[in-house]
Amino acid sequence: MTKSIFVNLPVADVATATAFYTALGFERNPTFSDDHKASSMVWSDAITVMLLHRDFYATFTDKEIIDAHRQSGALLCLSFDDRATVDAFAKAAMGAGGSELHGAEDHGFMYSRAVADPDGHGWQAMTMDMAAFEAMKAAPAAA
Incomplete structure (x- = not known):
């Protein structure tokens, strides 16, 4: 299996x-x-x-089963190929009765949106540019 x-x-x-x-x-x-x-x-x-x-x-x-509207029991994340697909996922969630947990977050190498389903379970949709991540890691720290 x-x-x-x-x-x-x-x-x-x-x-x-x-x-x-x-x-x-x-x-x-x-x-x-x-x-x-x-x-x-x-x-x-x-x-x-x-x-x-x-x-x-x-x-x-x-x-006891949590009320996901008030408590967090897990952080669930799905990866996507690009920002447009992340945005489309968030838009679909809100159009289907979900809610946005917070606006878009752009960390340069990673872009994400977070939504909740009608029961309050949170889902993050994200895309990551590994080349940008490696470049960020390799860059000298600012003094």
Whole structure:
């Protein structure tokens, strides 16, 4: 089996969450999805986000489930090829019921935007120019 990651997120409404992630370019895998408990949303061959209704999510843990609108439980980040795609991802998120966590951040070698899904789970979209990063690392420190 190929190494992969399944990110499990508690959601209040599976249909609403599914519509949001579909608008961002995720594809629903019907084999591991149903209308009430879970929706398997595929980002790539190695990344799947499992949207689990809060009641179903609770069957996997004895811990209290956070309210991601008020608490942070994870920092999730997806990489993209360029700034335009990062901006398009953020625009799609906000158009599908998400919210912007903060404006664009430009660090020269890295550009990012951060959004939250309707349940408050934060996602950062970023692109990185490794040549610019290496040049920055190699530059002498300012006195």
